[in-house]
Amino acid sequence: MIKKACITGAITLFTICSFGQNDNTLNENRSNVFSTAVQQYNTLLDSANVQMKYPRSSKNGYLTYVTIEEWTGGFWPGALWYVYEFTQDPKWKDAATKWTESLESNQFNTKHHDIGFMMYNSYGNAYRLTKNEKYKAILVQSAKSLCKRYNDKVGAIKSWNDKPSLDGKDTMRYPVIIDNMMNLELLFFASKITGDMTYKNIAIKHAEKTMQNHLRPDFSSYHVINYDTITGKALQKETNQGFAHNSTWTRGQAWGVYGFTMTYRETGDKRFLNTAIKMADFFINNKNLSSDKIPNWDFNVNQVGYNPPVTAQAINLTYIPKDASAAAILASALLELSNYAGNKGAKYKDIANQILISLSSKDYLATPGTNNGFVLMHCTGNANRLSEVDKPIMYGDYYFLEALLREKVSK
Ligand code: GLY
Numbered sequence: 317m318i319k320k321a322c323i324t325g326a327i328t329l330f331t332i333c334s335f336g337q338n339d340n341t342l343n344e345n346r347s348n349v350f351s352t353a354v355q356q357y358n359t360l361l362d363s364a365n366v367q368m369k370y371p372r373s374s375k376n377g378y379l380t381y382v383t384i385e386e387w388t389g390g391f392w393p394g395a396l397w398y399v400y401e402f403t404q405d406p407k408w409k410d411a412a413t414k415w416t417e418s419l420e421s422n423q424f425n426t427k428h429h430d431i432g433f434m435m436y437n438s439y440g441n442a443y444r445l446t447k448n449e450k451y452k453a454i455l456v457q458s459a460k461s462l463c464k465r466y467n468d469k470v471g472a473i474k475s476w477n478d479k480p481s482l483d484g485k486d487t488m489r490y491p492v493i494i495d496n497m498m499n500l501e502l503l504f505f506a507s508k509i510t511g512d513m514t515y516k517n518i519a520i521k522h523a524e525k526t527m528q529n530h531l532r533p534d535f536s537s538y539h540v541i542n543y544d545t546i547t548g549k550a551l552q553k554e555t556n557q558g559f560a561h562n563s564t565w566t567r568g569q570a571w572g573v574y575g576f577t578m579t580y581r582e583t584g585d586k587r588f589l590n591t592a593i594k595m596a597d598f599f600i601n602n603k604n605l606s607s608d609k610i611p612n613w614d615f616n617v618n619q620v621g622y623n624p625p626v627t628a629q630a631i632n633l634t635y636i637p638k639d640a641s642a643a644a645i646l647a648s649a650l651l652e653l654s655n656y657a658g659n660k661g662a663k664y665k666d667i668a669n670q671i672l673i674s675l676s677s678k679d680y681l682a683t684p685g686t687n688n689g690f691v692l693m694h695c696t697g698n699a700n701r702l703s704e705v706d707k708p709i710m711y712g713d714y715y716f717l718e719a720l721l722r723e724k725v726s727k
Contacts, residue, residue: 432499459506497575641712
């Protein structure tokens with residue numbers, strides 16, 4: 317018998333229904349992954365509670381943590397919320413609440429653009445699952461802080477502060493990265509709950525500017541655009557975490573698919589849908605995407621015509637690592653996009669399912685008791701700094717669990 321499958325949106329409520337033949341496999345995979353997550357996070361939670369820091373990755377066999385300042389703090393409580401959502405075990409609600417609330421002071425953080433990642437993945441999930449009113453004000457203040465980095469002349473939110481480019485030629489004074497599309501969800505949320513359209517309007521301006529400058533004609537993406545704050549023009553189009561300025565860093569491409577899909581959901585503007593579809597097609601039809609659908613960290617590593625910037629160290633790697641986090645982000649994005657993409661929807665859902673099946677296999681899913689307490693193996697953080705290469709990374713886990721929940725089969 318073919319069962320009816322429904323996907324429930326992880327943070328924003330939306331429902332997708334379709335008929336699938338892989339339901340049993342996906343159900344089994346989902347149960348197995350969440351059972352792995354429970355076993356792994358029991359250990360991770362004990363360690364994090366001792367350190368009072370946010371688990372991030374591993375180095376030389378040891379678990380690494382970050383402080384409240386770092387961009388990845390919100391993924392840890394976010395993943396705990398997903399485990400709670402699946403298990404309904406109050407232990408995970410308590411843990412998720414504690415770690416969410418530990419981030420409270422970040423509502424005033426204006427040091428970088430990642431406040432969306434930090435606060436929406438933690439407090440956004442907390443509000444979605446508990447409806448605790450006190451979280452609303454914290455999310456709105458977080459959105460206000462993010463807007464402080466918006467410059468109307470540029471029409472985009474500044475991602476990083478001054479940053480030297482990897483080829484040593486320039487210091488970028490107004491760098492905006494493709495990842496920044498992810499922070500817009502916080503702004504859309506703030507407008508919905510306050511009725512103040514300022515946040516949403518900034519998000520739309522940012523998405524338009526990203527569409528204008530981050531995308532190449534084939535809908536692959538640049539990682540970093542540096543803007544002139546007087547003219548608003550793009551000064552440089554570069555990479556920071558990709559192989560070369562003209563290459564496609566796969567996690568960046570996945571951030572774009574996710575970000576433009578979400579922006580379409582929040583605006584109904586078909587330009588954003590078209591962008592999400594074209595970026596997704598570039599990814600899934602790429603001749604360099606491996607048959608298990610888990611990409612290398614960049615699509616163009618070591619290829620003719622792609623020259624790494626002088627300070628990039630990825631050239632020293634003796635093999636081409638994959639990035640399972642890029643696959644997890646893409647799977648989650650495709651599951652939402654499949655709902656909006658007309659006759660392309662079935663294909664996107666099928667590819668997302670293939671990714672989830674790969675990630676749920678022993679090739680990528682940790683055996684409980686290994687992998688320093690994380691769920692996914694083989695993510696790559698920043699190959700150009702030889703940092704977190706082929707390692708577990710907290711955001712890989714987060715988007716993997718999110719995607720599995722989006723695929724949840726209704727009874
Ligand atoms: N936002 C930084 C990264 O994706 O590594």
